[in-house]
Amino acid sequence: MRESRAIERLRRIAASPAALGLTDDVALLDGLVLTHDSIAEGVHFLATDPPASVGWKLVAVNLSDLAGKGAIPAAALLSLALSGDDDWDLHFIDGVDAACESYGLPLVGGDTIALPPGAPRIFGLTAIGRAGANVPLRSGGKDGDALWIVGVLGDAAAGLALLRDDAAATGPLVDVYRRPVPLLAAGLGLAPHAHAMMDVSDGLLLDASRMAQASGLGVRIDLDALPLSRAFVAEKGQDLGPRLFAATGGDDYALLAALGSDVDPLSLSLPRGTTIARVGTLVAGEPLLTLFSNGQPVPLPGQLGFEHSGHEHRRNPPSPMADRG
Amino acid sequence: MRESRAIERLRRIAASPAALGLTDDVALLDGLVLTHDSIAEGVHFLATDPPASVGWKLVAVNLSDLAGKGAIPAAALLSLALSGDDDWDLHFIDGVDAACESYGLPLVGGDTIALPPGAPRIFGLTAIGRAGANVPLRSGGKDGDALWIVGVLGDAAAGLALLRDDAAATGPLVDVYRRPVPLLAAGLGLAPHAHAMMDVSDGLLLDASRMAQASGLGVRIDLDALPLSRAFVAEKGQDLGPRLFAATGGDDYALLAALGSDVDPLSLSLPRGTTIARVGTLVAGEPLLTLFSNGQPVPLPGQLGFEHSGHEHRRNPPSPMADRG
Structure with a gap:
């Protein structure tokens, strides 16, 4: 390349x-x-x-x-x-x-x-x-850290898919695509406790891999644990296919935080109603990315997120300065 | 508009x-x-x-x-x-x-x-x-301030004109157009003493008018005092026409500083070899811009600098956020 x-x-x-x-x-x-x-x-x-x-x-x-x-x-x-x-x-x-x-x-x-x-x-x-007292970088993840997602995944990508089929499409998924919400208050609440943190913008699988790589670790993702909205499930379902779509779609504006396994995020001062889900674990000495569903390994999809692959509508290419994080 | x-x-x-x-x-x-x-x-x-x-x-x-x-x-x-x-x-x-x-x-x-x-x-x-202890804004000019130019005017515009005639043109004017020098050390030396300061980028006449307007004053410019390089004079001459070209051409990367009339810029700590010339005066109760040559008023040219006037090659349009300053 x-x-x-x-x-x-x-x-x-x-x-x-x-x-x-x-x-x-x-x-x-x-x-x-x-x-x-x-x-x-x-x-x-x-x-x-x-x-x-x-x-x-x-x-x-x-x-x-x-x-x-x-x-x-x-x-x-x-x-x-x-x-x-x-x-x-x-x-x-x-x-x-x-x-x-x-x-x-x-x-x-x-x-x-x-x-x-x-x-x-x-x-x-x-x-x-x-900056606050602690600025959690991507590189700060530790062996055994739990990976948490604040927000839901896949809504914006599903909204974009609807708009591509019909430029006049409307509804909650289109709204998320068009008017995403940056999770500033949640980030503020998590930052003092997070070993590593970033926003998920190019797809969970790609961004979690980036965090793992920067931290010198591997990451396991439990696809069954992905936080999906009711609107997403109504549109796409919640089988493995839709879950991989949500994990690779990008444009999510969710937060990905690596917290010590002893930290209960529900004990942190997060905004009322914050959706937070544990989706994986950082582990030493394993492949960069391993996926699971029903306790069984799942093969990696061909594309982990919005990699630089041409000139179609997509996020920024995954370069040091490229992924929009 | x-x-x-x-x-x-x-x-x-x-x-x-x-x-x-x-x-x-x-x-x-x-x-x-x-x-x-x-x-x-x-x-x-x-x-x-x-x-x-x-x-x-x-x-x-x-x-x-x-x-x-x-x-x-x-x-x-x-x-x-x-x-x-x-x-x-x-x-x-x-x-x-x-x-x-x-x-x-x-x-x-x-x-x-x-x-x-x-x-x-x-x-x-x-x-x-x-920032240093004093950050000279455009708006700080005072009645009676002397206006000084650090650097020369017109070289880059003359270089661009040469390149438009012949894309293979070379020489000192083309060099200035292609590889302009920001006058950081001079700015650092002038800032503690300047009432107002800015870089000249869209043409002296336009930028001096902006400084005068922001300061609630008018400005007189002595076209005979414009600092011109030997290369500029060799290419364009130094009559009124070339002087107006230099005062409106833009892309200059010169500095424009308003100093109290009692300040001798040669007494300031400017880099050895700095070219500095007094080109005008800020005055209260006068029109925004008045030009002189040989002690006589000179009519304003139709265009004071790179105003927003179409899609030809030019500097940014003269809006609050537009002139590249």
Whole structure:
């Protein structure tokens, strides 16, 4: 894969301790957590998506990275490519504003540019959060840690599938795809106790593998334990196939936390109503990823998540700076 | 102009003090200076520009914003859209690396995305600097302040003109266009003494007007005093026409500082060899911009700099978040 040359080169350049070896989705500087994610039409959102949902998502995708480190939103810089369609742009800004307001993220600057005619829309956001006393990195997982998921898996991917069949589709799964919720309060509650934490954005299997790899461990995932919403089960069912879909679909905005086996997450100060499920275990001396169902091993699917595999609609490619975490 | 609706909307959203009312190119947070600029093919650089020069320029354009506030580079997040051409991307990263290394800017994170086929290249960088004791904003200019330019004007615009005539053009003007030098050390030396400061990026006339407007003053510019390089004079001459070209061309990476009339900039600790020239005065109760040559008023040109006027190759549009400063 020639593309990895660019990524390898970036990793060599990013030698500062603040870069965390580019293994996390964030950098750390002076007690601040820094992250940047871009989204492009035809890659990270559909041309038919309502502009307000695109603006909301741009903010949410970055806030989810802050949530994954237990950081409190402090400031954002917006990189806005004007599309030439004023109404579209205004509705996009409405979505940015709504998300910023909902999660207390002050927009403090950025830039606007005009793109050449016909160029796909692209937007970027830098989000800055204040770090807590413990910033759980991907690399901090320990042998025997329990892996917990906050939130549910698969809803957004199922919503996207519905929209691909019918751009006019509606319903709770489409809502999750269009208006994801970054789990900031849960991240804040988990961070002091987590050995490792990240948001799940490119699929549980891919992201759990990344955490295991960064921690020098393997990970076992119990597919029967995946948290699925009622809407997901109603649409897709809950057999092994739908569970693998949910574990690889991506766009989840869930949190993945490695907690010592003695920690009861229900004893932590999480927001009322938080859905949290134990989905696996980090283990030393085992393969990077092992799946189970009904106590039996399950073969790995061909794709663990949104790997870089072409130009279809998908998440960012899984590079040090690529997965949107 | 309908586009200003989007910009007005952004200004209302960016109500945090850290945003500085979006009148500067930077935001201030916890003693850090934050800036983000994007550059797009066909808008901010030529498709024929060498990729290493595009990477260099992306870093330099952001460092110039830090220089304009007297900040010391601390960290950068790179938003890298992979072009599908690996060699191009690697050379681009070489340019980013060279500029980061030259100016002590640690690359600490960001993201990579793949664009849809045929999309123009676009890149973004968030640069973060540590603020000094005084951060000179655009709005701090005082009646009677002398306006000084560090660096020369017009070289990059002249270089771009040469390249438009002949993509194979070479020479010192092309070099300045391709490999601009952010004046960090000069900015650091001026900041403690400057009432207002910014980098000149969209043309002196436009940027000086912005400073005057933010300061609630008018500005007089003496076109005879513009600092021009020998290479510029050899290519363009130094009559009024070339002087107006230099004052409106943009892409200059010069610094514009408002100093009290009692301050002798030669007494400040500026790098050896720094070119500094007094080009004007901030004055109360006068029109926003008045030009002089040979002691006589000169009519304003139709365009003061790279205003937002279409989709030709140009700097960012002059909006609160648009001029790359």
